[in-house]
Amino acid sequence: MKRYFLTGIVVLIPVVITIWVIRLVVTTLDQSFDILPIEWRPETLVGSHIPGLGVVAALLIIILTGAIATNLLGRKLLDMLDEVLGKIPLVKSIYTGVKQVSDTLFSSSGQAFRQVLLVRYPHQEVWTIAFQTGVPTLSIAQQLNEPHVNVYVPTTPNPTSGFFLMVPKRHTIELDMSVDMALKYIISMGVVDPATHAKTSPQSTHQPN
Template identity: 50%
Template sequence: MKDLGLLARLRRYFVAGILVLVPIGVTLFALRFLVNLLDRSLNLLPDAIQPENLFGFSIPGLGIVLSLAVLLVTGMLAANFFGRKLVEWGERILNRIPVVRSIYSGSKKIAETMFSGKSDAFRQPVLIPYPHENSWALAFVTNNNLGEIQYRTGTDVVGVYVPTTPNPTSGFNLMIPRDQVIELDMTVDEALRMIISLGVVVPPWQGDGQTAARELERKATDPDR
């Protein structure tokens, strides 16, 4: 019995160690990857002012400072009259190059949608029936107006992005009938945490079982809801 008690304590200590060290390790790995990625921006500097040549050693994280400085300076230039004219002139040149035009316009549209704050894209977590009608998947609304796609299908459809787990940067772009999309109360951050954690981290909900039951009953009696 004492041996069993000792094994149980060792197992508990082992699990406790995993719960402490694994999140720290994953966080450090992600930060190291980000720092190394941004440090590559230092390669844009002339050799004479490279940190290795100036100080004799590399400075981890200096690329983050440089990247932030470039973003701030670019934003300051683009926000004034002359900067806007310069950006417009550069865009006209890029839009005349066949392949570059498609890449630039597409990436610009994505950036404007994601960061301008003027779009509802990726602001509403939803549930959709995927990959079949008897299962559900977390998704994010990307577009409420699909133009030709909505006309061709003859259905009121919504564009959604279904991220993969545990890596939400890859996923599937789907068009789902609006009446099959269930809006959620959880925030985008909470939905992402649930996806990254393989569904283990479920955000708290203010509703209760009776509220959910009444909602399901309303949907059953009112299919257009």
């Protein structure tokens, strides 16, 4: 009986959590219609609530925005929007910060979260997985006596929280592992085998004191 119970738990937990997350996303996106006047909302026009309509609308808006932003007129409109929002004191701080982060993370030319590393954390006798997010700014790099890299060390099992560190590059090991696989490895607390190997490099063979 105990074995059946534990097996059932192992099978049902991923299913239940997946359904809960999908339901949460769909419900949240469906609420996006709440910004419209009551007479314009789908349930008023159609006569009933249509689950998932907000998801479809959100996808269409994202695709349409991307299509507009890729042409010359769209880029000019975005530049105008940046200029207008950049003149509003409180909005400027929020918008500029979020835009810089999103540009860094989602830009095709960016390097953020494109390299999985092994770093020594929280002390020299322990290794953990981290994601390279870039390199220190010039003002910081000038204060350091050797090349460093910016890394994000996620927590387990919630990788959305973690620590930002600047680590000597020679104290890191580059892993031949995708970001998706690294996240699965972190979330599973090491249960999921990434089935990968570290790249052979001078850094990987170095053992810092």
